[in-house]
Amino acid sequence: MALPTATSSAPLHLTTLGHRIRHHRVARGLTLDELGEQVGVAGSQLSLIENGKREPKLSLLQAIAGATGVEVTDLLSTEPPNRRAALEIELAQAQASPVFRQLGVAPIRVTKSMTDETLESVLALHRELQRREREAIATPEEARRANTELRVRMRDADNYLPDIERLAEKQLKAAGHVSGALTHRTVSIMAEQLGFELIYVNDLPHSARSVTDLEHGRIYLPPASIPGGHGLRSMALQAMAHRLLGHERPTDYADFLQQRLEINYYAACCLMPETAAVSFLQQAKKDRNLAVEDFRDAFGVTHEAAAMRLTNLLTHHLGIRLHFLRVDGNGGISRVYENDDLPVPMDVTGSVEGQIVCRQWSARSAFEEQNRTTEHYQYTDTPAGTFWCSTQTGVTGDGEFSITVGVPFDDAKWFRGRETSTRATSTCPDESCCRRPPADVATRWSGKAWPSARVHQHMFSPLPRGAFPGVDDTEVYAFLERHSPAE
Incomplete structure (x- = not known):
């Protein structure tokens, strides 16, 4: 009869068992052959058992216990018999x-x-x-897969998370916020109610937007907003969200992405509370005057934040399916959401980040506009139907970008800018749409041009390491040491 052990743990179990048998054999001053003679097996067989390569029958184990003067339970203990054995087992x-x-x-x-x-x-x-x-935490392939899976899950949920919506409204009410743009003072009160103080510093680690000192109840923030729409209110709310949502250290990249989505969602819910935001949007729809810029200005947020918040609320509350795109100056997608069947370009894995959108789409044609202070409106005929889009362009230190919100043709009637006469046709992913030069031009220049390609450095950059990818723990801990209050 063999010892009952789980298959997955058998190797470690047998190694420990072998060490315990050897320990008690040596303690009795017995050689392998001498113990083997007493229990009726060859010394070579005992050697295999002591090295964890063979599992003894229960009857043999009982005989070994008797010969070494111990109980069977002593041999079966999962504790290494000594420090040397523990090292060898590990x-x-x-x-x-x-x-x-x-x-x-x-x-x-x-x-x-x-x-x-x-x-x-x-x-x-x-x-x-x-x-x-x-x-x-993940290879680039795993990261893209995790990001794609999260995007699909959120699309299936219409990008709406009711539990976080309710949590935000509860926290706002407790802080006394009633209406209008959320003030920095109210954000500070929300932090105080969680036991945190907001502290603005000039030496925040470059790899972190904020640092939370859990021991001393402090949230450290930069003294000014970070370019790209990362306002101080939003960064503070995101830091609080980790605590409110009970986040632990991410177990993998998918967990990290999920946490990041949830804290961003919570911040958006606080800056543009569901009750007030839906009321505003319902009235605008009634007036057939939905517009990202009005929504933005009513709550004092960035154009991108307002556009993204529409993806949370329009489908669930107003029954309007839509898409959101953030596209950089060369046409590459950096953020995307769609539940209206827009034919978004994607690679073979289903990943869309970095994919190039059609030149005919509003997200790219808006870059050609002379007047960029107002939104660019356009209808685009695609293989999946006609879409109306509103696009606003902007510039950061990394270059140009555009923010687009669009809907299927039938829902354009609710939006300002629906009267536009600007119309384009896109047949992408057909190569002849915008990716293949006209035949006569290709013939004219084929073999006569040698462009020097611009190398995209992100192609060679390793995925950020760490439980919090990209965050330098050494830098963060040194920062906390500098700012830790005297005990």
């Missing part, structure tokens, strides 16, 4: 791990002459290897 486990095996390095064979110090040193290397593996 090394065996480390060398059996996928992380080590994929290196293609031969495992170390432990001998009696190998010192404990040598084992400690080798184990330290294994622990560092495991730590680095944990920090490499």
